[in-house]
């Protein structure tokens with residue numbers, strides 16, 4: 460597929476996707492969604508790929524859903540199209556995706572970063588849910604995911620005032636896993652993704668599934684789910700290899716990676 464709003468490359472076993480609508484600060488329209496879904500689904504299906512990185516430009520990861528595309532829509536349009544529901548398909552990508560965020564991650568941009576598995580932020584990153592300033596509210600999961608990331612008080616503050624959080628506050632609050640200098644952002648994210656891609660792919664995908672489950676269920680159910688998945692790792696050749704390598708003091712040579 461020829462993409463117009465994203466750039467897609469592979470770096471070894473890592474798929475790198477760069478949002479590329481510079482004139483609109485990577486605002487997320489229907490074309491971006493369609494292309495992102497095509498790219499992530501292709502990487503999911505590609506046995507050579509073990510993890511992905513999603514990034515934007517120095518100025519903006521993404522400045523939100525495309526306001527100009529939404530502006531004239533009516534309630535009936537939104538309801539019948541089930542507008543934004545396609546993003547839930549993105550959130551169900553099975554291989555890990557690291558969001559590498561520099562500059563603005565606002566509205567849908569912040570929500571997209573939160574749909575990834577973890578966020579590495581440049582020191583220039585700024586996160587916000589400014590929908591309230593447009594007379595609407597978050598519609599791609601912001602009121603739900605941000606609350607789970609940073610807690611009720613900060614999520615209310617962000618969604619009700621529309622203020623932005625800088626990278627240091629985002630790290631303090633648990634929204635991002637770490638902050639790196641802007642010049643090193645993509646390389647750092649690629650390095651982490653390459654590390655993940657070097658482990659056993661089924662084990663990696665089970666970790667993602669189990670951690671995601673903690674968002675959707677009770678602790679008791681989540682623990683049961685984790686234990687069943689953990690038991691199933693003993694059906695993997697990679698479990699035999701990983702544990703043998705540890706005992707023999709050598710590096711594991713995983714077959715499924």
Ligand code: CO8
Nearest residue numbers: 482483484486522523524525526527565566567589595598
């Ligand atoms: N949508 C469309 N175009 C955008 C967007 C956007 N979200 N953000 C920026 N752009 C465009 C600008 O219109 C401008 O285009 P042009 O050159 O044609 O005028 C270009 O990008 C550059 O932007 P600025 O000139 O504004 O750049 P600045 O550096 O001055 O400002 C900001 C950068 C602060 C990021 C500013 O662009 C801004 O505030 N953008 C909007 C941020 C925002 O409100 N995002 C939330 C959008 S709504 C959303 O994501 C979810 C809505 C949920 C609705 C639920 C419905 C069901």
